[in-house]
Amino acid sequence: MLKGIPVSSGISIAPVVILAHAAPSAPAQTAPADTSKELELLARSVEQAREQLEKLREQTEEQLGAEKAAILSAHMAFLEDPAFVGEMSSLIENKQLAATAAVQQVSDQFVGLFESMDDAYMKERADDIRDVSRRLIRNLSGTDEEAVFPEEPFILAAWDVTPSETLQLPLASVRGIVTVKGGATSHAAILARSLGIPAVMGAGEQLMEKVSAGSLLILDGATGDLIVSPDTETLARYEEKAAKEAAERAAYAALKDLPAETTDGHRVHLMANMAVPEEADALAASGVEGIGLFRSEFLFMDRSTLPDEEEQFAAYKQVAVAFGDKPVIIRTLDVGGDKHLPALELPQEDNPFLGFRAMRISLARPELFLVQLRALLRASAFGRLLIMFPMISHLGQLREAKRLLEQAKAELREKGVAFDEQISVGMMMEIPGACLQADAFAKEVDFFSIGTNDLVQYTLAVDRMNANVADLYSYYHPAVLRLISNVIAASHRAGIWTGLCGEMAGDPLATELLLGMGLDEFSGAASVMPKVKERIRNTSMEKAQQLAEQVLALATVEEVVALLQDKTE
Template sequence: MKGIGVSPGVSIGKVFLKEEIEIDIEKKSIHNIKEEVDRLNTCVHKSIEEIESLYKYTLKEVGEKEAEIFNAHKLMLEDPEFIGMINQKIEDEKVNVEWAVQEARNEYVQMLESLDNEYLRERAADVKDISSRLLKNLIGIKGVDLSSLEEECIVVADDLTPSDTAQMRKDKVLGFVTELGGRTSHTSIMARTLELPAVVGVKDITKNVKDEDFIIIDGNEGLIIINPSEEEIATYEKKKESYENFKEELNKLKGEESISKDGVKVEIAANIGTPKDIDKVLENDGEGVGLYRSEFLYMDREKLPTEEEQFEAYKVVAEKLDGRPLVIRTLDVGGDKDLPYLDLPKEMNPFLGYRAIRLCLDRTDIFKIQLRAILRASAYGNVKIMFPMISNIAELREAKAILEEVKSELRAENIEFDEELEVGIMVEIPSVAVQSDIFAKEVDFFSIGTNDLIQYSLAVDRGNQDISYLYSQYHPAVLRLINMTIENGHKEGIWVGMCGEAAGDEKLIPILLGMGLDEFSMSASSMLTARWIIKNISKAEMENKVKEVLNLDSPQDVEKYIEEEITSKI
C-alpha cells in the first residue's frame, strides 16, 4: 500500500491498531442555560489542566518546539472567539453543551480545511484534538492511552492527534501509519523530531490490518507491506541497516562546507518560523537561515506585536547565527492567513488578493514598525530583508522607498543598523520571473518561492485534492522559469536562492545545482542530506543534464529522467 512518507526510515514490527471511540452526540433542547454554560466552563478548566500536564511531559521527553503545540491548544481553549462560539450556540439555540461543541468544531474545521494554505489546513487537526478532549471530558470517557504500551509495535490509526503522538512511548513505538494527515501536520513534525518512520495518507489502512499483523513501513518511499514474506523482511532489514549507516555518514558532514565534486560551493540554509527553531538549524549545521517566516510573530495573539517584541525575536536569531546570513521575509499575511484583530476583508480568491506586500504598502503603520525592528536587529548579525508577493516593479520601488524612510528615522534617532543590509525579493509570481532581468537591477538577491510559483504558473490550487496531480515542481514550464530567474540574476551579479519546498527535494537538488542556484533553503532536518547530495555530484555534469530536462515534454518525463539518469547513479 502507498501513502506519503513524512518521516524517513524503515520499521518492521507488529501492528497496534488504534481504533478511536465513536462519540455519538445527541442534540437536546435545554431550559437551564446557566447550567450548560457552567458545565462548559468546568470542562474547559479540566482540559486546560490536562494540556498543561501534556506540555510539561512533552517539554521533558520530546522538546521545546514540540511542546509549544500544547501552548497553542491552551490558547485556543482560552480564546474568547472559539469558546464564545460554543457559548453563543448554547444561548441562541438552547442546546446541550456537547452538541454546541460539536457544531463549533465542525464549523472551524470546515473553514480551515477550505483554505489554500497547507499549514493552516493542517491546523484543523488541532481543532479536532481540542474538541475531542472537551467532548470526552463532558461525557466522561477516556481514549486509548499510547503511553501505556508494553510491547514494541507500529501504531496504525485513522489519524493521530498531537496529544496521541506526544504520549507515545519512544521505547515501544517503532513507527506509525495513518489514513489521514499531511507533511506539515503536527503529528508528522513530531514523528520527524522523534525520528520515527511514518507514512500518512494511506487509504483504508485500518480496514486492511488488524492487531498483531506484521508490517513493514518505509518512510522514505511512503510504502506499507502487510504480512511480508521472509524474503521481503530480509530485504528491508538490509534497507533499514543501510539507512542507519547513511545517517551516521550524514553526521560526519557536520562542520564541512557544501561543495560539489568539481569545487562549486553553495549554501545550505533553513526555513524557520520562530526563534526556537534556530536550535535545530544549528544542531544540523545549517549555513544560515534563508527564510524567517515573520508572520508567525503575528499569529495566535490578540493584537499586533510591538516593535520591541519583533526586535527581540529577530535579534536572538541573528546573534545565534553568529555571522551566518539571516533572511527575514516581511509580513506575509492576508487572504488565507487571517489575523482576526486586523479585520481583513473576506475574499473569493485569497491567494490573488489583499495580502503580503500589498497589505504592507497599504498599512504602512504596520510595515514601518516591522522594518524598524528588522533594521535594529541587523546591528547584531548578518541580516537581510526580503519582500514577498512582489508582482511589479512599482511595488518594489515603493517598498524600498519606505525602507529608506525608516533608515532616515533611525539615523535621526542615532539608532544603529547595518547600512549595507541587503534587500531582496521572493520570486513567486510568474510576471517577476519573466521580468527577472529588470528586477535583478534593483535588488541584491532573489529567493525563489516555488510553492506559489508552481501554483500561479500552472493555475492549480495546491490545496485542492481533486487536482493535486496537476501540481508539480517537475513541470518543464516551472523549471524554465526557475532557470531564467537564476540566469538573469547572475547576469546582474546578484545571488539567487530558493526557499520553497523544491529546494529540499532530493531529486531536484542536482538540477538546481546545474542551473547555478547559489542557496538552498529547506527544513532543518533535510540540510545534511542536501549537503551529501551536493558533495556527490559535479555541477559541470549537471549543467548538461539541465539542457536535457528543459526540453522534455511533461513533469512525468522530467521525474523519470532524473531518477534514471541522476539519482540512481549518485
C-alpha cells in the first residue's frame, strides 16, 4: 500500500492512465547567437500563452462557472508581473541566456522561493508557477503535450497536475487523481474537490515506481491510501466500502436543504471555510448556510505586489454575489507566523507566532488596512458580508480597528459610495487572554468566532507545525474546552452569538460536545459538514448539554476522547 495526502474525498477503483510529463529538467543554458531573437521568441511565447489561457478560461467559465475560471486569470497575471517575465527578459539581455533557459531559471527561483515557505498554501503556489512556465517552454520548443484521455473510466497518475491540466480532464471518465507531488491547498486540489474528483497528492516518487499504465488502482481520497493491483479480497472490501460511501452521499444529499436542528428543535448554523474566491461556486451549491471564514490573506500571498482596492473589491464582491443573502464572514489580513507575505517585507523573527502578525500588522500599517476595509465595505452592498478581526489580544486593538473601520465608512460616504451601514463586526477568539476577558470584548462586537487551531497552540504552548510535539496538540484538552465554554457563555450573556471555524468544527466526534456548550455556528470544510449535520439532527439539545457537563468535569485528553467515543458509538 502507498500513502499520500488526502485532498478530495471519495473511493475510486479504476485502471491507471499516466500523464506523460515527469519531473521537469532544465534545458541547457547555452548562449544564444542572437539576443534580440531570443527576446522576440520569449515575447511571442508569452503572447501565445495569454491566448491559450484566455481560450481555456472562456471554455472553463462556460462549462464550469466563473469561479473555477478565475484560477486561470490568476495564471495570466503572472504573465504581466515584471518580477516574473521581466526577469526572464533581463537574463536574456544581461546573462545572454537562451529564452528556454531564462524561463526555466526564473521558474526555478520562484518555485524555490515558494517551496521554502512554511505555509502549506504558499508552498503549493509553486504548482501555479510550474503551470505557467511549462506552457511558456512548450511554446518556445514548439512541442504539443496536449494529453488524450480514454472514454472509459480511469485514474490519472502524474508527477504533478497543474490547474490547467485539471480543468481539461474529461469529467465523464476521470475517476480520480494521484500525484507524486502536491498537497491539499494547491489549486489543482481545490479544483478536484470542487469538481467532485477523488484525489490523493504528495504520494512520493515511489508512486511512479509502483504503478504502470493500465494497473488497477484503489484510491481512497479520505485517507490517502493507494492500493496497486489489489487482491480479490481487498478489491471486494473496497467495492463494498465504495458502495457504502455512495449510499452515505445519497443520505447526506437528502439532508442538504434541511436545517441543522436537534430532535428537540434547537437550531444552529453550518457554514464552510473558504480560502480563495474560486471555491465560491461549489461551496454555494453544497448546502452550507454561508461562509464562516473567508481567509482574505490568500489574495495577498501569491504575488510580488499588494492587491489594490479595486482588485480586492472584485474578489469580495464575487463571493458576496455567489452567496446572495447568505452570510459571508471575511477575516481581515492575517499574515505573519507561518504565512509569509513577500510584498510587505516582514522582518525575520525568532518567535513569529508570538510576533508581528495579523491585526498587529494592520494597525501598524493603517494605510494598507484602510484599503482592505474600503474594499470590504463596497462589496457589502452586493451581499451579506460580515467583517472579522484576527489576533486581537487587547481591548485597545479592537477599538482602534473599529475606529479605522468608521474612518473607511466616512471616506466612502463622502464619495457617495454605497455600502451596508449596518455591517456586522466580529473578532477571532484565538488568544487565551482574550478568551478569559470575553465578557469585556462581547460588549464591543456583534459576534465571536473561535479559532481552535491557534487557540490550542497558544493555550498549550505547542507549535502545531512541529512533529516532535504533535502528540501534545489537542483541542480536547480540558483547558481548551473550558476556554471555549467561557467564550460561548460570555457571548450569550451579552446577547451576541459565537461560531467556531477551526478544525474542531468539522470533527463529528466533537459535534455533540460543542452543541451542548451552546455553540451557535459551526464552520469547517464543506466536505465534512454533512456528517456534522447528521450528528446534530440525531441528538437532542438536552442530551448534548448533559454530555458537555460531563466532559467539562474531566481532567485529561484521554478521558475526554474516551467519553466522546463511548457516547457516539
